[in-house]
Amino acid sequence: MTLVAGVDSSTQSCKVVIRDAETGALVRQGRAAHPAGTEVDPEAWWRALREAIAAAGGLAGVSAMSIAGQQHGMVCLDAGGRVVRDALLWNDVRSAGAAGDLVRELGAAAWAERVGSVPVASLTVTKLRWLAEHEPANAARVAAVCLPHDWLTWRMRGAYGLAELTTDRSDASGTGYFDSTSGGYCGDLLRLAFGRDDVVLPRVLGPYEHTTSADGLALGAGAGDNAAAMLGVDAGSDVVVSVGTSGVLMARHHRRPADPTGTVAGFADATGGHLPLVCTLNAARVLDAAAAVLGVDLRRLSDLALSAPPGAQGLTFVPYLEGERTPNRPHATGALHGLTAGNTTPAMLARAAIEGMLCGLAAALEPLAAQGVPLGSVRLIGGAAVSPAVRQIAPSVFGLPVLVPAAAEYVADGMARQAARVLLGEPPAWHDAAPAPRVYESPPVAGLRERYAEAADHHLSR
Ligand SMILES: Nc1ncnc2c1ncn2[C@@H]1O[C@H](COP(=O)(O)OP(=O)(O)O)[C@@H](O)[C@H]1O
Numbered sequence: 001m002t003l004v005a006g007v008d009s010s011t012q013s014c015k016v017v018i019r020d021a022e023t024g025a026l027v028r029q030g031r032a033a034h035p036a037g038t039e040v041d042p043e044a045w046w047r048a049l050r051e052a053i054a055a056a057g058g059l060a061g062v063s064a065m066s067i068a069g070q071q072h073g074m075v076c077l078d079a080g081g082r083v084v085r086d087a088l089l090w091n092d093v094r095s096a097g098a099a100g101d102l103v104r105e106l107g108a109a110a111w112a113e114r115v116g117s118v119p120v121a122s123l124t125v126t127k128l129r130w131l132a133e134h135e136p137a138n139a140a141r142v143a144a145v146c147l148p149h150d151w152l153t154w155r156m157r158g159a160y161g162l163a164e165l166t167t168d169r170s171d172a173s174g175t176g177y178f179d180s181t182s183g184g185y186c187g188d189l190l191r192l193a194f195g196r197d198d199v200v201l202p203r204v205l206g207p208y209e210h211t212t213s214a215d216g217l218a219l220g221a222g223a224g225d226n227a228a229a230m231l232g233v234d235a236g237s238d239v240v241v242s243v244g245t246s247g248v249l250m251a252r253h254h255r256r257p258a259d260p261t262g263t264v265a266g267f268a269d270a271t272g273g274h275l276p277l278v279c280t281l282n283a284a285r286v287l288d289a290a291a292a293v294l295g296v297d298l299r300r301l302s303d304l305a306l307s308a309p310p311g312a313q314g315l316t317f318v319p320y321l322e323g324e325r326t327p328n329r330p331h332a333t334g335a336l337h338g339l340t341a342g343n344t345t346p347a348m349l350a351r352a353a354i355e356g357m358l359c360g361l362a363a364a365l366e367p368l369a370a371q372g373v374p375l376g377s378v379r380l381i382g383g384a385a386v387s388p389a390v391r392q393i394a395p396s397v398f399g400l401p402v403l404v405p406a407a408a409e410y411v412a413d414g415m416a417r418q419a420a421r422v423l424l425g426e427p428p429a430w431h432d433a434a435p436a437p438r439v440y441e442s443p444p445v446a447g448l449r450e451r452y453a454e455a456a457d458h459h460l461s462r
């Protein structure tokens with residue numbers, strides 16, 4: 001049996017799946033935790049990858065591997081290939097001021113036209129501006145800039161030298177200095193942000209190109225974690241909603257969006273197409289926080305939420321626990337509105353937390369539609385998609401049918417598919433094996449999203 005491995009190095013953990021290259025059958029899998037925080041020594045990801053591989057029983061029999069990573073994280077290397085400082089992650093908002101400056105300097109519409117996205121604190125380009133302004137000594141040592149999946153792939157290769165760094169089009173499209181329509185980096189935008197463009201940027205591999213690891217595995221191009229999930233889940237034209245650390249709405253599309261409001265990012269997918277995407281900073285961890293406040297586990301949180309009426313009798317939870325990216329409110333805090341003597345109960349709070357988190361995501365549906373994305377049904381994935389309450393409440397908030405595929409590691413699976421394609425030279429025919437998704441439908445809750453929109457405008461800054 002020829003095996004392939006797919007890796008998901010995302011915010012909270014690293015997951016490895018090992019599948020039969022021909023049939024897609026899951027042979028073994030493993031995971032390891034990542035450290036908390038929004039700046040992380042990349043070495044911790046490397047340790048977690050080794051640990052997750054060991055937990056998956058090692059790589060014996062594996063012939064090809066692909067690695068996906070959390071998008072946008074700024075990994076800076078010096079001329080000797082050493083990490084200059086801890087990586088700043090996609091959910092680190094310290095570069096919000098730099099983002100505002102970059103948008104003022106070039107104009108939102110020009111950014112959207114040039115790279116498909118208007119910079120917010122998450123994008124790598126804003127982190128580089130922050131570094132140049134706040135840590136000039138570190139900035140001066142930077143000889144190469146790459147992303148988490150680029151760096152891990154490079155480490156798998158045996159870290160041969162900066163010229164051997166590679167990336168793929170999906171992850172490069174989230175930097176803010178790559179034009180996915182031409183396939184080239186924008187040196188002028190890098191200069192604008194960082195003051196210079198004499199740094200090595202990873203070579204952008206085609207979707208099915210590969211390199212070779214230090215121990216002889218074929219290494220696929222990899223992908224950003226969202227583009228990888230899109231490879232793993234058989235979504236057709238559905239909008240995929242991922243409720244992981246980030247909340248994501250995305251869909252395959254033939255055209256790169258250019259949304260000057262900055263709501264929809266014009267990222268690339270991992271097949272040569274486009275991936276209009278909206279991302280929030282507050283998703284699964286909102287449920288973690290609500291469960292902690294209530295002193296219950298996630299299963300009980302779900303039971304409580306489902307025991308409360310839709311709309312939680314007006315209790316409205318604005319979930320800006322990490323600030324927010326969409327809408328661009330990096331310094332906002334969360335809020336609880338609409339408290340009455342009748343709705344201050346654990347069940348109402350549990351329901352309001354889930355409804356608020358989902359309302360934050362639902363606000364992205366219309367902007368996606370405005371970019372030409374059809375709103376048929378939603379495919380729900382990500383860590384919190386296993387929650388019965390999230391599954392059952394989601395259709396009433398989105399106003400669309402919600403299809404939940406069997407719980408699986410879709411990011412890692414997408415990378416296993418990419419590795420299989422590299423190995424077999426053609427798309428693997430694994431979809432035959434996938435069970436049908438479960439369908440959830442329920443009528444929209446009247447006034448819920450309007451009430452949330454009003455509440456979300458009323459929040460304190462941190
Ligand atoms: N039963 C559950 N109910 C709600 N949330 C859950 C459940 N199981 C896991 N999660 C949440 O899923 C999140 C991790 O999701 P995941 O997609 O793996 O994150 P990431 O890819 O960003 O590291 C955690 O915050 C965790 O609490």
Ligand SMILES: O=C(CO)[C@@H](O)[C@H](O)COP(=O)(O)O
Pocket residue numbers: 010011012069070071072090122174224225226244245246247248279
């Ligand atoms: O920044 C984005 C997308 O633009 C995030 O979606 C990150 O890619 C992190 O993803 P998860 O860890 O939540 O999967």
